[in-house]
Amino acid sequence: MSSKPAADNPKTLFSTQDIVLDSGYQGIDAASWKSLFKQAKEAHLEQFIADLFAGKPVNNSENRPAIHSALRNLDRTPVLVNGKDVMPDVAQVWHRIEALCNKWVGVTDVIHIGIGGSDFGPRLAIEALAHVPDIESRGMRMHFLANIDTAELNRILQRALPHSTKVIIVSKSFTTLETTMNARAVVKWLKNNGLTDSQVSKSLFAVTANVPAAEAFGIDQDHIYPFWDWVGGRYSVWSAVGLPIALQYGFDTFKKFLAGAQAMDQHFKSAPLEDNIPVIMALSLLYQQEKHNIKSYAVIPYADALDWFPKWLQQLDMESNGKSVDRDGKPVKFSCPVVFGSSGSNAQHSYFQLLHQGTEIIPIDFIAVREPMSHLPEAKEHHRILLSNCLAQAQALANGKKTDNPNNTYPGKRPSNLLILPKLNAFYLGALLALYENRTAALGALWNINSFDQPGVELGKVLAKPIEAALKNGGSVHADSGIDEVTAARINLFNQ
CATH class of the missing domain: 1.10.1390 (Phosphoglucose isomerase, C-terminal domain)
Incomplete structure (x- = not known):
């Protein structure tokens, strides 16, 4: 039996920091990859990546840089905005977060009030890290209040203990309607439960780019943690917006979260396009758009701890790249597909029928973790079955099955990636989020879309x-x- 020469077989395995991307089921041949890399170079993707990290105003509609990478720049390499190094200000916030972690004693409840980018990132991290075996937890209950619907507010206030509750109000502008209304309701609840004005003041903290507005709300200056207009809300979990992560699991855990993201940034910044995981993932999706005119894609983490990941990704991708015009105001041929997903293997019993036999081709990112997420006696056996389901679904989607019965025929040729994390901890969670942030930015560059505004x-x-x-x-x-x-x-x- 003859086989194709090696030159015709594209590279399908990529790795960084022990994270592995397997694109073997994308169905992209070597000639197509060559064309994709040429397309990336013609889109000046390499220059865009350099400009992104150099603090150039890549957010052209607002004439701002997008240097959320500075928030996880633990090496403190200078990052200049209008000639000023922002790293001293970033480092000062790190010191203040660490100091606050050491001050809070006897706190039973924290109510984190924010919506959108002020909510999804920290909520995802708190949920995901709660499943890390043996992680240090300070025991306080972390509540996330986002919706203006009072059902969420009521559920939190029924559980929280007012005299040992701290409140973090998170809003970049400090004018977000849902956030300010919920904050006033929580302040009223504190006062109705007998807290004096002084006690209420000591309970309130703010994370914002609008410090005067937070002070006008009644928050002490010492309790205000700034971030900056060069940080988009959906990219802000690395700032003081991620304060709940440090408070719940300790500042060292928060630093490991930042370190994982920084490691992925360094890979995105320095790896050649042909080995760059965020770029490979971006080009894979672009290929499926151009070949199959796909309208959606799914992300399925085979880890219950990452059940919130698709919700976080929905905002990241669709708020960043859900545009109909490019940077020059011209209509675009492609922009962000609809993003959906949930944890496997639950997802198999929900919408996988559509993925296998529906009329549309829907690419999938499967995410798997090598190590089980508990120390239960059953953990290894359960995890083996979990991984076997992940691999089997990808194989079935790719290869399909032909039978004489159309109802039992699977068309196959459904593309997917497999992303493997060695374990799920703060470092690899940070790396995972930064990987997708960088992939989103790369896609924006390929489509000539501004990924850093959201006028819609x-x-x-x-x-x-x-x-x-x-x-x-x-x-x-x-x-x-x-x-x-x-x-x-x-x-x-x-x-x-």
Whole structure:
């Protein structure tokens, strides 16, 4: 039997920091990879990566850099913004976070109030690291309050102990409606439970880029932890937004989280395109768009600890790259597909029927961890079955199965990646998140999209104001410049 010459077999295994990417089921031949790398060079991807880390204004619509990588630059290599090194300010926040970790004694509950980028990252990290065997935990209960729906607020306030609760209010602008309203409700709850103004003041902390607004809210200057306008909300978990990670698991764990991200940054910054894992993943998705016109992709972590990862990734990808025009205001051919997913093997019993036999091709990133996530006697056996399911699903999707019965036929040729982490701890969690951040940025460069603004979220906020006023006033509402006929009729339904 003859075999293809080695030159026709593309490289499919890539690694950094013991993280392995296997792209063997992408179905991309060597000639196509050569074309993809040429496309990356024509898109000036290498220059974009250099500009990103150099603090150039890659966020062209707001004329800002996007140097969230500075927040995990533990080596403190100078990072210049308008000629000023930002690392002394970043390091000062690290010192303050470490000091706060050493001060808090007797705290039973922490209420972290924020939404979107102020919520997803720390919530994911707290949930994921809770499953790390033998991790040091300070025992306090960490509550995340994001939704304006009072059901979430009520659930937290029923559990928290007001006299031993601390509150962290997180908002880049400190004007986010959901966050400020929830913060006022929690302050009211503290006062209703007998805390004096002085005690309430000692309980409140803020993380924001708008320090004056936090002070105007009534938060002591010593309790305000800044971050900066060159940090996008969805990229901000590495800043003081990640304070719950340090408070819950200790500052050393937070540093390991940053270190994992920094290691991935160094790989993204220095590895050639042909060996660069975030770039390989970006080009793989671009190939599937160009070949199959895919509209969505799934990310399936075969680790229950990472069940929140797809939700975090949805914001990262779709808020960054869900655009219809490029950096020059011209229509784009491709932008971000819809992102969905949940932990395996639960996902197999949910939407995998569609993945295997649906009419659309939906690429998948499978994420697996070599080591089990518990010390239970059953852990190794369970983990072996978990991994076998992960590998089997990828094989079935790729190869399919032909039968005489169309109902039992699997078309196959469904592309996937396999990303293998040696273990799940703070270091590798940080590396995983940074990998996808860098992949998102690479995709933006390939599509010529600005991945660092989000103008699309603003229109609904503006339109909500007259609608809220109409709901508050009651009575019949007629269409006007801010409310169309359909919405006016719907308001009237609620006002009946």
